[in-house]
Amino acid sequence: MKKSQRDFLIKGLSLNTLTLLYLIKGLSLNTLLLYSTLLRYERIVRAGYAQNPAAAAHGPKRRGRRQQSKARNLLDRFRDHPNEIL
Numbered sequence: 001m002k003k004s005q006r007d008f009l010i011k012g013l014s015l016n017t018l019t020l021l022y023l024i025k026g027l028s029l030n031t032l033l034l035y036s037t038l039l040r041y042e043r044i045v046r047a048g049y050a051q052n053p054a055a056a057a058h059g060p061k062r063r064g065r066r067q068q069s070k071a072r073n074l075l076d077r078f079r080d081h082p083n084e085i086l
Contacts (some may be wrong), residue, residue, distance in 0.1 A: 041082055048075045 052071045068076075078085060 037086065038082065041086060045075060045078050048078070 048071070052069060052075060054072070055066045055068065
């Protein structure tokens, strides 16, 4: 899919708009629905990251990585493996 076509889908299109793109651009309806689903999924994951920010540093500096919350670990899995989840 070309960048210009993907730009249309990023804006969160309705089913009517997807149908128009299907008719005008000649894109496969399955392709359009797949990309719109993936973009919606990415938006949901980004909203999750906004609600669960990384742990802030407080106290003396320690060695090693900071411990992440269970929600943050789950969001990382959602981000890294979208094809297995969907």
